[in-house]
Amino acid sequence: MGPLTPSALEPVETADAGFLATRADALVNWGRKNSLWPMPLGLSCCGIELMAMIGPKFDIARFGAEAARFSPRQCDLLIVAGTLTWKMAQACRTIYDQMPDPKWVIAMGVCSSSGGMYDSYAVVQGVDSLLPVDVYVPGCPPRPDAVIDALLKLQKRIERENPLKRVISGPATELDDTGTGARVYQPNAAVRRSMLDRHPHAPRAPRPLPHPGGEEEPS
Amino acid sequence: MSQAPAQRETRERIAKALEGIDHQTSESRDGMTCVDVDRDGLHETLLRLRDFAGFSQITFVTAIDRHPAEPRFEVAHQLWACAYADRVRVRTRVNGDDPRLPSCVDLWPGAGFMERECFDMFGVGFDGHEGLKRLLMPEEYEHHPLRKEFPHQGIEPDKLYREWDAARRAEWEASS
Ligand code: SF4
Numbered sequence: 001m002g003p004l005t006p007s008a009l010e011p012v013e014t015a016d017a018g019f020l021a022t023r024a025d026a027l028v029n030w031g032r033k034n035s036l037w038p039m040p041l042g043l044s045c046c047g048i049e050l051m052a053m054i055g056p057k058f059d060i061a062r063f064g065a066e067a068a069r070f071s072p073r074q075c076d077l078l079i080v081a082g083t084l085t086w087k088m089a090q091a092c093r094t095i096y097d098q099m100p101d102p103k104w105v106i107a108m109g110v111c112s113s114s115g116g117m118y119d120s121y122a123v124v125q126g127v128d129s130l131l132p133v134d135v136y137v138p139g140c141p142p143r144p145d146a147v148i149d150a151l152l153k154l155q156k157r158i159e160r161e162n163p164l165k166r167v168i169s170g171p172a173t174e175l176d177d178t179g180t181g182a183r184v185y186q187p188n189a190a191v192r193r194s195m196l197d198r199h200p201h202a203p204r205a206p207r208p209l210p211h212p213g214g215e216e217e218p219s
Numbered sequence: 220m221s222q223a224p225a226q227r228e229t230r231e232r233i234a235k236a237l238e239g240i241d242h243q244t245s246e247s248r249d250g251m252t253c254v255d256v257d258r259d260g261l262h263e264t265l266l267r268l269r270d271f272a273g274f275s276q277i278t279f280v281t282a283i284d285r286h287p288a289e290p291r292f293e294v295a296h297q298l299w300a301c302a303y304a305d306r307v308r309v310r311t312r313v314n315g316d317d318p319r320l321p322s323c324v325d326l327w328p329g330a331g332f333m334e335r336e337c338f339d340m341f342g343v344g345f346d347g348h349e350g351l352k353r354l355l356m357p358e359e360y361e362h363h364p365l366r367k368e369f370p371h372q373g374i375e376p377d378k379l380y381r382e383w384d385a386a387r388r389a390e391w392e393a394s395s
Contacts (some may be wrong), residue, residue, distance in 0.1 A: 086377060086379065087357050089377075089380045090380060093384065119371075119372060120373065121369070121373025121374070122356075122373070122376070124377075129377070130384075142270075219263070
């Protein structure tokens with residue numbers, strides 16, 4: 001468990017009995033951000049670094065995120081670690097949809113952030129063409145420290161969300177940004193939209209076939 | 220060209236096994252003995268190499284796209300003779316408009332996967348292979364990625380995913 005930061009939670013000490021006054025939003029966020037349960041989607045080499053991150057040396061238990069569950073129903077943080085192929089994309093999207101709200105996504109490594117060095121027909125050029133991504137981690141593979149940094153950035157961001165808004169004003173589900181028609185709870189819709197604007201990994205459009213040149217048979 | 224004794228021995232063995240079949244033997248740049256046959260003689264060639272020349276194991280089936288040359292595809296079967304410790308490559312040229320050749324799954328059941336991969340990547344059909352379907356790409360995929368005309372960034376690579384997603388979305392909308 002992380003510390004109760006003064007900015008988020010203002011402990012009010014009384015003389016005899018300890019009790020605490022805070023905003024309900026801040027309390028919920030504090031609980032959420034310190035118990036992110038990752039869904040490790042280890043697709044290739046980055047998955048190995050992810051295992052190191054969960055293991056004792058880098059120990060993300062310090063940030064309350066060590067409880068990796070191999071069932072999307074129990075997770076709220078999808079870590080896409082590795083090269084996502086279009087064939088795997090359906091599985092990836094299904095996993096994301098099966099995760100209960102609220103949920104966040106980390107794109108770990110250049111492969112999942114942008115396709116990386118695989119500028120090819122088989123590889124998704126950035127998982128943000130099918131999922132709303134919260135944090136991108138560069139590196140091939142990123143060191144576990146870099147992913148831990150992403151986790152901390154995500155925690156900072158969760159601190160700024162307004163989870164109780166949906167209780168008061170109804171569920172804040174809306175069509176997600178990716179045009180895939182899924183409805184997601186998006187406390188940070190504005191932020192996500194601006195990020196998508198800055199990283200428009202539009203899915204590839206059909207292109208004309210190059211004419212195979214050359215007259216001679218290669219020997 | 221002078222040949223190493225081992226290579227000469229291999230060639231003699233192959234020539235004896237393939238008596239009566241139309242073929243040419245040559246040596247490739249990497250020093251492997253190559254046998255060129257046409258597709259009608261392919262199955263018989265492989266059978267005889269297996270049974271009479273000791274090439275008991277198939278190690279590789281693949282193709283090369285020689286576009287724009289015709290016949291376009293060069294299908295290579297590589298065999299390994301465990302008892303003699305040597306290899307042979309059987310090469311067959313097939314046309315681009317009808318790329319079919321006999322399958323050798325009846326000789327080596329293990330060749331099935333390699334033929335499926337070859338079919339997936341080049342669209343070369345293997346007659347007699349039950350269940351010749353794609354191995355790596357999705358089964359509904361329309362293209363053959365290792366053909367020369369295929370751009371390496373793909374032709375609408377996200378098409379199948381988007382279709383799947385649209386169908387799912389329609390279902391979702393209908394039920395809600
Ligand atoms: S980013 Fe690098 S290490 Fe990570 S999956 Fe891609 S190729 Fe592998």
